[in-house]
Amino acid sequence: MSTDVHVSSLQRGGRLAGRGIGRLFVWSWVLFSLAMLVWLILAAFKRNNSVFRDLWALPDSNEIQNFRDAWDLLNLARTTLNSVLTVGGGTALTMAVAAPAAYALTRMYFRGASPLISFFALGIGVPVHAIIIPLFVGLSEVNLTNNLWGLTLTYMGVSIPFAVFLMTGFFRSLPSELEEAAVMEGAGPLRVFFVMLPLARPGMVASALIVAVGLWNEFLLALVLTYDVDKRTIGVGLLNTFGAMRYTSNWVGLFASVVIMLTPLIILYTWMSRRIIEGLTVGATK
Amino acid sequence: MGVPSTMDVSPPHLRHDGRRAGAFIAPALAIYLAIIMAPTVATVWISFTEWRGIGDSPEFVGLENYRHLLKSDTFWGSFNRTLAILIAGGLVVFFFSFVFTMLLREMRAKRFIRAVLFFPNIVPPVALAIAWGVLLAPRNGLLNGFLEAIGLESATRTWLAPDLIFRSVIAGLVWIYTGFFITILMAGVDRIPKHFYEAADLEGATPRQKLFRVTLPLTWDVLSVAAVLWVITAIKTFEFIYAFGGSGTDPSISTWTLPVQVYAVALGNRSPIFALGQGSAIAVIMLALVGVLVVLVRRIMRRRGVEF
Incomplete structure (x- = not known):
């Protein structure tokens, strides 16, 4: 013992x-x-x-000179504007089409909703590289390469599968009392959607944040689909600055560039890390 | 993850026919089809042709591109490196994620630690590649500098030399993605009701028993999702490898994976070769790899979980 x-x-x-x-x-x-x-x-x-x-x-x-150099290296005034336009526009437009889609897929109870959700989720598994060649050719056919609208549209396309998938999780978890009350009062489907939308706000904010961070960091699509210096995004700017290092050896300028690109992310992250993290995991656990 | 059928639980007065829902879904579906699905189909078609891009007309060559790839050492190199990330990288990522999740469960600072470990996942991969390059630089890198400072000169290596650089890539990916999978596993573990562990403790269960009898069965769903996500992530990860392997320019062949090779032969490189047919064939192989492995993982991991 x-x-x-x-x-x-x-x-x-x-x-x-x-x-x-x-x-x-x-x-x-x-x-x-x-x-x-x-x-x-x-x-x-x-x-x-x-x-x-x-x-x-x-x-x-x-x-401080490092940051002045970084400003020039990154062509920051221009690249920031381009990134804000394409990332901001891409995120806003993604949410504008993904929210109603996710709502209808989970709360309008029609035949075929569930296979459609799976069909959207399929897009998460398609690597961008598997589509970039025809995408480049197709967009140049309609004059949308080297064009910020073309890039924005592409950003929407690659964000939609994940956004729809994530938001179906949020919409599914909403209570149906409010919806039923609205229907009882004779509200049409569009009215009911706008009644339900505020309830899904936390989920929408999380989805938008995740989409925006992903696009802000992206550089492959921007690299392939745009080529003029004044069409570059900040991600491509940083890659080019890094690539030019073997000629300029201005390492501290490069580090200043990294700090410039990280600053908005660090601010956003210290403020909303829980939202981002929990938003991202909700799809995996619901 | 299974999508529960909404049909059988739908309140009848909320049920709609497909047409009304269609108007809500159409815009998202149209863009999804145009930007993702149509190019996917087109990639398969282009992979059967030889094509130098706009201005050239694609010439149908059947399976020639695939035949060429199967004989190419460069392709098999990329293929094997992709598998190395998937399997070797995957084992390390999941081992660390599991151990960390179990340790974090009982640590007070767990939210802070999780936030720090997750952080690389929201940082631009180029910035991560720059940091990783500075860390591993042979002459004045932080790691070698640190090893010298603590008297371990013998442990310093030329981390970016051709024989080691790909291991350095994998180590970087492990550093980035472990935080992501910890977060996912933690979300699963946090859902387990506390009284299961209390009961196990009362029965005198060892940590190993708690892992195999409580944690694993009750997080099986989440684990299966995490495994699927890892398959997709491992095969399509590109930006970090590209930026790290080439320090911002074209990466050396010793770091090529499938996506890097697609980019290099089809669109990228200082002097692009625009071998669109061959690039598409590699892309199709990638798609097939994702498809087969996702189905396989889901089949292996199906129905071993416990409802609670």
Whole structure:
């Protein structure tokens, strides 16, 4: 009996030690990620000739010049405008068509709704690379390549499957009392939709955020479908800045560019990380 | 994930015929068909032709593009690297995700940790590639610098050399995606009612028993979704590999995966070769790979879960 107790307390000790090592590992991973972010931000304020010589030094001067360089390297005024137009427009238009679709698919109870949801979900599995060739050819046939409208339309197309899929999850979970009351009072389908829409707001905000972040970070479609310098998005601008590094070696300018591109994301994330994270996981668990 | 049939539970006065619903769905469906589905079909067709793009007329060559690929070492290299990400990367990602999820369940700072680990998933892949490049740079990289600083010069490596660079790519992908899958698994674990674990604790269950008797069966649905998502993610991941493998320009062949090769042979590269037929054939193989593996994963993982 006493040996039993002895063994189990030994096991428990081992288990606690294991858990301690595990937690240490988790915290090292967290620290590693944070350290990398902090290093990049600090590096953006360093001088190019010393940034790699003394890796762990704090910036000794406020190198605002780096950010002026980054502004030029990224062609920031133009690329930001292009990104805001295509990402903002693409997100808004995606929501405008995906919300009614998701609503009808979950709350209008018609034959064929469920296979249609699966058909939309199928699009999530189609890699962009599998369609980019005919997409490029097709859009150039109708003069929509090298055109921000063409890019916006494409952004809608690639966002719709996920947005519809995510929002069907949200609409399905809404209570039906309000809907029934509206129908009793003789409201038509469009009126009922607008009665229900505010209830789905958290889901819509989450979906819009996820779509917008994905498009903001995207560069393949922008790279292939636009080619004039004044049509570039910020993602392509950053890629080109990175690619030009082997000629310019202006590393601190590159780091400043990264910081510029990350800033809106960090602000958004500290403010709404729970919404983004929970929105993204709702599709997987509902 | 199964989509529950809405027909049988629908309140009769809310039931509509398809026509009314059609008006709500038509715009989304039209754009979806035009931008995703039509090009998918077109890709299959182009893969049977030889075509240099606009100005050239496609010439039907049957299975020639596929025959060429099956004999090409470059293609098999890309194919095997894609599988390496899928399987080796997948095992590591899921191992870490599982261990972290179990550890985080009992940690107080779990929301903060989850937010930090998830963060790379909202950062532009180019920025991640830049950070990863700075970390692993051979001469003045952070990792080698750190190893030297703590007296482990012998552990420093040329991480970006051809023989190691693809492992560095996989390590980067693991760093990025583990946070995503932790988040998904945690959402599943959080749904398990606490009293299951309390009961297990009262019975004196070991952590391993809790894992296999409580956590795994009760998160099986979520796990199956996560596995499907991993298949899709692993096969289509492109931006990080492209930007990291080429430091912002055309990546070296030793880092090519299927999507990188599609881009390289069809549209990209400093001097594009516009081999649209061949690029499309690779794209079709990618699509087939996604399709087959998704069906396979769903079949393997079906119906082992427990309702609660």
